[in-house]
Amino acid sequence: MKLGPILLAAGFAATAQGAAACEITARVSIIGNEFPAIQTVGAGAQACTGAEVRTNLTADHQQINLPGMQGNPAEYTSAVIANSSIVALMNADVIRPLDDLVEKHGAGLLRNQLITIDGQVMAVAFMANAQHLVYRADVLEHVGLEPPSSYEEMLEAAEAIRSAGIMDHPIGGAYAAGWNLAQEFVNMHLGFGGQFFVPGSAEPSVNSEAGVNALEMMKALSEYMNPDFLTHDSNATNAEFRAGNVALMNMWGSRAATLPTAEGVPPEVAAGFAIGGPLTVGGGDIPASTLWWDGWTVAKNIPDAEAESTFIALMHGIRPEILDDQEVATQAVWLIEGYEPTPAAEGVFDAAQAGTAPYPMLPYMGLMHTALGAELDDFMQGRESAEQALADVEAAYRAAAREAGYLQ
Numbered sequence: 001m002k003l004g005p006i007l008l009a010a011g012f013a014a015t016a017q018g019a020a021a022c023e024i025t026a027r028v029s030i031i032g033n034e035f036p037a038i039q040t041v042g043a044g045a046q047a048c049t050g051a052e053v054r055t056n057l058t059a060d061h062q063q064i065n066l067p068g069m070q071g072n073p074a075e076y077t078s079a080v081i082a083n084s085s086i087v088a089l090m091n092a093d094v095i096r097p098l099d100d101l102v103e104k105h106g107a108g109l110l111r112n113q114l115i116t117i118d119g120q121v122m123a124v125a126f127m128a129n130a131q132h133l134v135y136r137a138d139v140l141e142h143v144g145l146e147p148p149s150s151y152e153e154m155l156e157a158a159e160a161i162r163s164a165g166i167m168d169h170p171i172g173g174a175y176a177a178g179w180n181l182a183q184e185f186v187n188m189h190l191g192f193g194g195q196f197f198v199p200g201s202a203e204p205s206v207n208s209e210a211g212v213n214a215l216e217m218m219k220a221l222s223e224y225m226n227p228d229f230l231t232h233d234s235n236a237t238n239a240e241f242r243a244g245n246v247a248l249m250n251m252w253g254s255r256a257a258t259l260p261t262a263e264g265v266p267p268e269v270a271a272g273f274a275i276g277g278p279l280t281v282g283g284g285d286i287p288a289s290t291l292w293w294d295g296w297t298v299a300k301n302i303p304d305a306e307a308e309s310t311f312i313a314l315m316h317g318i319r320p321e322i323l324d325d326q327e328v329a330t331q332a333v334w335l336i337e338g339y340e341p342t343p344a345a346e347g348v349f350d351a352a353q354a355g356t357a358p359y360p361m362l363p364y365m366g367l368m369h370t371a372l373g374a375e376l377d378d379f380m381q382g383r384e385s386a387e388q389a390l391a392d393v394e395a396a397y398r399a400a401a402r403e404a405g406y407l408q
Contacts, residue, residue: 022048024309032080044317125295132347133276172249182372188214191288257344277350
């Protein structure tokens with residue numbers, strides 16, 4: 001697979017494109033995640049007239065999108081995906097190449113928006129993303145510390161905050177068992193220089209020194225988290241920060257931008273809110289994070305009229321004029337013509353400039369992510385050693401990879 005480049009330029013030259021009315025002729029049904037930038041794109045698509053446009057934006061989208069696109073006709077005409085989740089849709093052959101639709105309706109798309117796999121455009125990207133430091137500058141100032149640049153420094157800061165009696169659980173993290181916990185391991189494992197597979201093969205290689213080190217650092221961080229951390233996804237983690245219960249966390253750029261603006265955020269939280277780059281770990285010089293893009297696809301098992309209407313509606317959802325709304329402009333690092341980075345985008349830009357690795361675009365990485373999400377909570381709860389948990393991950397992955405034909 002060849003992934004189209006993500007170019008995080010300092011800005012893009014705008015072109016004069018009028019906010020033309022959006023007319024479609026056939027149904028559009030969109031499945032995707034629920035964070036603000038995607039909600040904006042979905043609302044823009046729903047502004048089209050002539051046929052019904054439905055959106056199902058939910059944190060459970062990755063459990064729904066593939067089954068919802070496998071029927072004939074597919075329930076969903078588009079899935080909003082990222083560079084991890086597109087792989088499952090490609091493997092199942094449920095999304096169509098977009099080259100003809102790009103040629104007909106894609107005027108104004110930037111080169112870095114065209115996600116090209118095996119020579120065909122398979123998705124249109126509209127934003128870049130990465131996880132990076134979000135912190136309370138006022139709290140760190142109170143304990144006399146600079147913002148951490150490594151996870152080791154985060155632990156030191158957390159201990160200082162707790163010892164000062166400011167917060168009992170100063171670290172937040174999206175460690176919910178399942179996809180979120182697996183993603184935190186992916187970040188940490190890369191930060192320790194780990195590999196997920198034996199080079200050139202689908203054979204797993206996470207039960208390693210890097211894998212053990214990653215789990216031990218995650219466990220150390222969890223000692224400063226809310227005791228219910230294994231139930232905390234991004235929404236719950238952000239709620240803890242907004243409530244003033246958390247001073248340090250690794251959070252998505254797409255979520256961090258709106259943290260201090262939500263209704264009911266205490267003034268001291270909003271005033272102390274600050275963004276930093278991604279953290280390193282273990283003395284490494286590669287961030288313990290991953291670089292992502294989010295974009296949209298078009299289903300294969302639908303009539304051409306629905307495919308065309310879906311493309312038109314989603315193009316309307318990412319038209320440059322949405323950036324005229326300052327609140328929308330701060331929701332993401334938009335890969336849209338005319339975008340100029342805001343202060344809220346600094347963490348994602350820092351991630352790109354620091355050489356953060358893209359999330360692995362391997363056909364079998366989804367199986368590894370699933371196995372990590374299913375097996376790591378036993379270690380985090382103290383029921384297994386790190387080595388046993390990683391052995392369980394590899395066993396679960398091998399079983400799934402054999403069933404899928406990646407391993408013999």
